[in-house]
Amino acid sequence: MKKIINAVENVEEEMILGLVKSAPEKLRKLECGNVVVRAHKKEGKVALISGGGSGHEPAHGGYVGEGMLDGAVAGAVFTSPTPDQIYEAIKAVATDKGVLCVVKNYTGDIMNFEMAIDMAKDEDIKADYVVVNDDVAVKDSLYTTGRRGVAGTILVHKIAGALAETGASLEEVKAVAEKVIANVRTMGMAITACTMPAAGKPGFELADNEMEIGIGIHGEPGTSREDLKSANDIANELLNKIVDDIDYVGKEVAVIVNGMGGTPLMELYIVNNYVADFLAEKGIKVYDTMVGNYMTSIEMAGFSITLLRLDDEMKKLYDAEADTPALKK
Amino acid sequence: MKKIINAVENVEEEMILGLVKSAPEKLRKLECGNVVVRAHKKEGKVALISGGGSGHEPAHGGYVGEGMLDGAVAGAVFTSPTPDQIYEAIKAVATDKGVLCVVKNYTGDIMNFEMAIDMAKDEDIKADYVVVNDDVAVKDSLYTTGRRGVAGTILVHKIAGALAETGASLEEVKAVAEKVIANVRTMGMAITACTMPAAGKPGFELADNEMEIGIGIHGEPGTSREDLKSANDIANELLNKIVDDIDYVGKEVAVIVNGMGGTPLMELYIVNNYVADFLAEKGIKVYDTMVGNYMTSIEMAGFSITLLRLDDEMKKLYDAEADTPALKK
């Protein structure tokens, strides 16, 4: 394992500290754990919290700030945070308007967030949650845990965060978050595995001509291993899976071409060149495109494509101001 | 070589197209080559141009936009663009106020930009250039080509770009660019090499316990090969080189913890945790910190630290609005 770190045990905490020290006037870390909250708590709005394992930087701490999250909880790398950590985050940001947690659909995340929300309710804090499940690689069926939550989560933070900032009610913020979830789809791939610091070696091995299609964001293998293809062919495969899932034709979309952490921007731009052409060809109008590392798997090389089908409300909220380390509008 | 590309020959063009298609209302590509300019040319201001080889994404095309560059020229990967490409860029953005080119100190870049500027002058375009040389890894002496230009270049774009936007004269914009150059220092390191698409294999080989200290941004080896150390020890080594070069004590600085393309943000945040403590300890006040991939070497894993010593004029211009794909203020 070759990493620029100090000690495996300290990775999560030092990372959160480093993030907070990059914007000390805007962010602070709770003493009790790896929780990032706004330096100046804003009252009179629904507090939005996200979180999950670490290793997805800049998610989620990087999205704390005006217009997006009020707090983010970071578990160990790729491990859901514990209920008491989440509970501390909820307590720190809770307002009279309540707290909405944005949870990605993983068994662990859901269980830990549910337990934390129960704890909060016991203390009369109004708290609720939504579950993001944008990953079309995994079939959503009664017989599975359903689709994973991946890069589309950022758009939930953005849009629900913008509505929360206006002072909307918990029910309204939850409703718009669920609208985003209903309209956002993602699919990803990787050409290299990543190495969890505590594991010390890559999660899987790929030959020089192989790639994993349908990966999540936890360094796990994808739904299938295939021969490496051209950027255009790969993008085509992912895009077709996405547009087959819900109907985007004639609609406006927000696009994320998301790097998994170790992908050079050069390659993401090359992918976007195809994505833009594909969408134009299909009669899908691009409202806005984000290209970069938004939801990563440590240093994995690969990318995901996210499409959010927008309506007027979502467009307005998408465009609203945001001032966070990882996303500014 | 494992890359998400289509054909080695098309990397530069597809990348520029992908960038432009991510913001078609703001950027456009010149027909004649890999030149990115603002979609809507702004008159009455000095036009700011940057450029160099490709492989540094988001530099330089990603910094074209309101408040920063008017145009960017992309050569082949790690190869200075040719004079005629630069000349086309100059012609496309030139205004009555003139054109200032931000050139990084490499023999090739300087020669090609000089030739282009001569061509422009022959056509009565007012054109001049500044040379960025922020890399303290290389001794600046009469007997060498002097220090390289690396990540500090972004701050020249930002600050000179902000002044240009106000309608200042070519002389004024050049003066502030040179002030930034005089006050900015950078040093970098790598734990992996990068692979130029056309070369097909990494520029050098490093054992699992080795790193290169004093790298530039062209995939070349550094000034020395050392045993891999902890993030804090590495950051300490780089920072000491920087603060030994000019006096930062008691001053306010802008900080860039810059990833070389394949470095996970997790590691950059860990580095920033140390950088912030080091600077506080030395009595150097952090005015602002940028953590991310700003000036890369394709997929190299490593980072550089940049410190810019600010004064009131630079602070104001640093804070001024910017709206580019890679940097928003």
Add this chain to the structure above:
Amino acid sequence: MITNDKTIEILKAIADRIEEQKDYLTELDNEIADGDHGVNMAKGFNAVAAKLPSMAGKDIGFMLKTTGMTLVSTVGGSAGPLYGTAFMKAGAVMKDKMEIDGSDLITALEAAIGGIKMRGKATTGEKTMLDAICPAYDAMKASIGDGEDMKTAVGKAVEAARAGVEYTKTIKATKGRASYIGDRSIGHQDPGATSSLYMFEVLLEHI
């Protein structure tokens, strides 16, 4: 009979076993999911081990509940809430008991399984810890019902758990992270079922 002192000994031995098998559990998790099961379980049980001295003299219900709460607040992931809830539920039904017999063990295990199912909404055959724990529970219950002694009953539970672990190799995961790789999970052993087996093995060794 398992006394409260014995319970401390057993919990300590579980912590040791998990620590010992940490890399193997992580390895198993790596093959089909995110490779953190060993690390996280070890973190949790080390935290439990650290609290054992302070539990001395307390009742078994308290010990189990404290273990559960500690797991919940230190393990994270899926295993944290699942094992945590299991121990907490078992603790609730063993409240005030200074020693427990075979039928108590069945009551405790039943509560634990209820907790896991309530939290994780899974059932047997989904390639999870339940594929070790449920057969173990059934075997133990039958054995005690047949009037066999606790040691024999736990021995049968271990056999059944071991068979359950083997069974997980043959099936596709439909719960937990391993479910995302679909058919590719077949052929691999479930890490959670494996850590459950260790707990039954340790129990057997100490009674």
Add this chain to the structure above:
Amino acid sequence: MITNDKTIEILKAIADRIEEQKDYLTELDNEIADGDHGVNMAKGFNAVAAKLPSMAGKDIGFMLKTTGMTLVSTVGGSAGPLYGTAFMKAGAVMKDKMEIDGSDLITALEAAIGGIKMRGKATTGEKTMLDAICPAYDAMKASIGDGEDMKTAVGKAVEAARAGVEYTKTIKATKGRASYIGDRSIGHQDPGATSSLYMFEVLLEHI
């Protein structure tokens, strides 16, 4: 005498040699710098080769100038402006000539060297192409001065250029990208000097 037709033949042969040695030149550049010399030179000379048919019948000055302009606009990096300027300057002094002799060759080479020095601000001993070209020029000038024929003179130039390339292995780069690695450049052969040597070798083979 080298005629204008011969010049086309030579330029074509240089393009072939560079293409043939592309990977080796890139390899050399990789060791001490950014590994693009072979690729970029090949791109440039392929562009030159493509233009040769259209040069047929033109004077040698025009051919050299066109070659230089083509290199400038296709090679990029350092080699583009340097070789480009060299050929353009040589072309300027060979204007209107339909054939050239040994002393013309010296005049052309002198102009080329002047161009390289003006652009790159380097001198010999800095581990650049000048370490091949300058000794080659000196040897050729001495030979012609001694009344030797052009073939002999170019033969001596090749010898000198080859020695110059060897010499670059022993010194530290103080110009160009290789200068950034300081002492670590010692022991490595300069790619630009090597590509220059190829040009002299090809010239010798064709006269």
